[in-house]
Amino acid sequence: PVASRDPDYALGKRQTPIIPPLVNFQVSEPILTPVGDSHEYGFNRVTINFTVTSRGRQFDRLGLMYLGDIEVFRTSTAEPTSNGIVWTYVKEMQQYNALWRADQKIIFDLGNLIDSTYTGSFNTMLTATFSTVPTSRAAADQILPISARRSGTNGASAFSLPGDNALVAYTIPQNTERAVVSLSACGQASEEFWYTNVFNTEVNTFEDQIGTLYGYSPFRELQLLIDGQLAGVSWPFPVIFTGGIVPGLWRPIAGIDAFDLREHEIDVTPWLPILCDGASHTFEIRVAGINDIGRSDASLSDTVGSTWIVTGKIFLFLGPAGSTTSGTTPRIDVSPPTLQISSGLTKNATGANETLTYRTSATRSISITSTLKTSNGSLVPASWTQQLTYTNLNTLLSQGFTQRTEQLTKGTDRSSSGYTSQYSYPLIINSTFSTGGGGGVGITASLTRSLNLAIDGPSVFPSGIQFFNRTASPAFFALPGHLSPVPYTASPLPYLPSGACTTSTQSGSASYLSAGNASYSFGTTSQGFGFRGSEAAGVGGNAANEELYTRRVRAVNASVVEDMERLIGSTVESPLLGSNAKTSGQDLVRQGVGRGSVRELLGRGPGRRRDVLVGGGEGEGGGRSKE
Secondary structure, eight states: OBOBSOHHHHHHTSOOOOSOOBSSEEEEEEEOOOOSOTTTTTOSEEEEEEEEEEESSOOOOEEEEEETTEEEEEEEOOOOOSSOEEEEEEEEOGGGHHHHTSOEEEEEEEOOOOSSSOOOEEEEEEEEEEEOOSSOOOOOSEEEEESOOOGGGTOOOOEEETTSOOEEEEOOOTTEEEEEEEEEEEEOGGGTTGGGOOOGGGTTTTTTTTOOOOOSOSOOEEEEEETTEEEEEEOOOOOOOTTSSOGGGGSSBOOTTTTSOOOEEEEOGGGHHHHTSSSOEEEEEEEEOEEEETTTEEEEOSOOSSOEEEEEEEEEEEOSTTOOOEEOOOEEEEOOOEEEEEEEEEEOTTSOEEEEEEEEEEEEEEEEEEEEEOTTSOEEEEEEEEEEEEEEEEEEEGGGTEEEEEEEEEEEEEETTSOEEEEEEEEEEEEEEEEOGGGOEEEEEEEEEEEEEEEESOOSSOOSGGGGSTTOOOEEEOOTTOSSOEEEOOOOOSEEEEEEEEEEEEEEEEEEEEETTEEEEEEEEEEEEEEEEEEEEETTOOOTTEEEEEEEEEEETTEEEEEEEEETTEEEOOOOTTTTTOOOTGGGBOOOOOSSSHHHHHTSOOOOOOSOSSTTOOOOSOTTSOO
16 A cells, blocks of 8 residues: 555545544444345445545554444554645455444544644545445355454454453354354554564563563464364464554555455364354454473463454354254364474673574464265365464674564465465564664664465455456556546456465665654665466466566655556556655654654563653653554
């Protein structure tokens, strides 16, 4: 996503929103949609458009949208400038058709703080578009929340871990023939940069120089438990929000997934012989790190730092009314992950700790199988398997003032439904911070990272491939010359890809400096995005190398200097670059970081508080946590 820098132009191109600025708000308004079959009432596809303008000084904030108790969209905000910004995100929502068919209460939870220092409010417009397309994916018949279920009091329903007990109990309909759980989670506060954390035994390594570090290792595992037994895991993608590492990296290019945090699917169909017995069953979400003993022994921890914001959903696909799914008791082949850790410490000539190097690796295999007897009377094998690997190398140099992180997460998930997900998340970050007289702070950083994802088969979430199929249903693209994504109908392909391959890579470098009464952040970031079809059926044969959509963007000091798009092999003309930049030193000001120390900007622990960290003065602590 690329944010425009001219909100006045943006508002001139559409009707000014009548919604007031959203400050410390929680909006809950009912939306009335027809009850009954969606085709009868003229829609089988829903998209939402979330458009935001902001001007002033503000952090990036986490936002969650709910339909009742069910989270349906997790996003975050861009950090505004003094001249202001605008951004739009369009999201497919047809996976929630079962919810749209009934009356719903919308709750959009976006915590914010407005005071004399943090002046940026968020003017938002959220719209939904209901339409009918010739063919549509099968959507779940029923969706159940794994959440705190606070919509009855107009509250947000996310769990906060550790602290909350993220457990719910349901009696599952006995005619359920397929069930999938999705997990939505992200770290905040001391867990925002979890992939840089140290082992518990080493949090005080540089206590005399920079203070306490964050612990529980740089490894995290989200766990789904059914009746107390592990049913699947997610090894999270390291989301970096628009103020993360160095703010100048993310102007105007947003971090991968920062505007739409991706959820992880776990197929629990093999559990249906138990879940469909008419009794109540529990579903629980946990987050684990690593406990270390010395510098070599490791085990999963039963807690982590604060805070992880988590919810889940249970997507149920039902058979004929009155039928009952039965079968064999699931065979659960799950062992603790294989963990290997090591670390080394060097001292300088004075005897003080100088360099800490620590390594972490993990592997895990999960296999859950059963046999189902469904409404047609046949016996159907059901299975869910996961194979995951993880490596992380962190080095803290110069008594903790410099850090290098190299991490790689890889996994393959497979379901007997035909669903397959293969993913890898490489990440390299280098960062250095310094402090000077008068409270001045400097940060320099560089990063390279990717999200590589290949999905085939019946995902509960749209993969995007349907916009290139024979029906030529409209897709939304950020076409040059248009402020917001617009409908674009691609030419239908002569084959029907069954899967989608997405690759998104970002690299950049940036610096941050506070001096006097202002702070500045400059940087250069490039992003390449590729979307391809895979395993085509029909005339086209195998389309694994078929380019469907490609975009490359490069930004320098908040100005887009390169922007190339290709859609099904055709280049889309680039706009007049730099027309929306209007960049000056004042535009790049980020006054007042509102954290206790510069190390909190980088996720290296709370450090020591300083009376004046930047010229704008200190605000409330907590960065991206809800104020």
